[in-house]
Amino acid sequence: QVQLVESGGGSVQAGGSLRLSCAASKRTFSNYAMAWFRQAPGKEREFVAAINWSGGSTYYPDSVKGRFTISRDNAKNTVYLQMDSLKPEDTAVYYCAADRRGGGDTYSDYVGESEYDYWGQGTQVTVSS
Numbered sequence: 001q002v003q004l005v006e007s008g009g010g011s012v013q014a015g016g017s018l019r020l021s022c023a024a025s026k027r028t029f030s031n032y033a034m035a036w037f038r039q040a041p042g043k044e045r046e047f048v049a050a051i052n053w054s055g056g057s058t059y060y061p062d063s064v065k066g067r068f069t070i071s072r073d074n075a076k077n078t079v080y081l082q083m084d085s086l087k088p089e090d091t092a093v094y095y096c097a098a099d100r101r102g103g104g105d106t107y108s109d110y111v112g113e114s115e116y117d118y119w120g121q122g123t124q125v126t127v128s129s
């Protein structure tokens with residue numbers, strides 16, 4: 001079992017930045033693909049970013065591409081989400097997720113919630129206009 005703990009959420013004005021962190025409890029973290037999802041009130045959870053096991057490939061939907069950056073530090077068992085140029089529509093609870101299989105080779109391998117085996121508890125991000 002892997003425990004994922006997110007941190008770094010908070011409140012920020014539009015145009016600002018936040019950096020989320022997700023710490024994993026297991027040393028085999030380096031074998032996992034990692035992702036961030038978010039869920040706004042009244043909406044379904046949606047894919048935000050993913051990174052494969054090595055960190056060599058990253059994936060983003062158009063809604064955050066160019067503004068968000070996912071990265072990982074396997075030595076620290078941690079994945080990050082740098083969020084810049086934040087917009088009010090980015091307001092949501094952000095969740096970290098882990099895929100034991102390490103991910104695939106295409107965008108579609110990362111966007112579905114069912115691809116992921118472990119989830120964090122979420123961290124709130126609020127962007128005011």
